[in-house]
Amino acid sequence: MAAILHLEDGRTLDRSNLGFCGMLELISREISDEHPKLRTWLADKAGRTSPFCEFDIRGLDETHRIEFWAACERALLAMRQRHGPQTSWPNNMYAGESLAHLMHMHQSILAGEPPSTLNDSHITIPFDGNPEDLDEIWGS
Template sequence: MTAIITLDDNNSVHASNLGMAGALEQIGLAISDVDPRLARWLIDKSNRTGFSMEFDLRGLSDDRRAAFWLGVDRANEKFRDVGPDCGPSVYVIRLFQEMRDIHGKAVGKQVSLIDLDEIWFDDDANTA
């Protein structure tokens, strides 16, 4: 079971669903004070089971992509003192951190916008 997140520059992070789910949950929790709607969507996305998980960060607005990367930074800082045997979620957070610094050639591909209202597991329908 794989998860693929396409980054801003058309590079992508490939990981196990388990590692990606944990990473997205931690990233969402880390930005709940900055962008509660994106945080809620990321946490919901982390709870979706299935054979494959995939989305393209370019489908987020510039502000939401900035919030996502802030979440990566915060989650990475949270696990800063965890050693090399860190587990799959922390590994994926660190992979996001490393991949952000690798710049590839962006392709002018049309990307569908991500609908943050597409929530599968809605514990609180009144959350903004």
């Protein structure tokens, strides 16, 4: 099964449920103490199956989006410090590969490249306007 994350410009990260949820777990561990609701919510999402782990980054408020991306950077740095450059990672490091691909997509957005430059879908997805509910926690 695949899991999907929609990014700011409508491009889509599409990864295996295992890689996607592992990536969310890595990111949640790097969320700063100033954002406990975001940390708890991401960790909870990481424990779900697709499509219940999926979300749209545009549904997070600006503060949480900034922290999400900062945590992604910290998580990727931690992966590189622990396992070396991505070229030396084992083929089955799905969470790390998903995280590295997500950061590559984010860099593409920051560079002003169109979504078609790096998109796991053949279309861009418009934002539905619905905020993500950080109080929606399934685990106990």
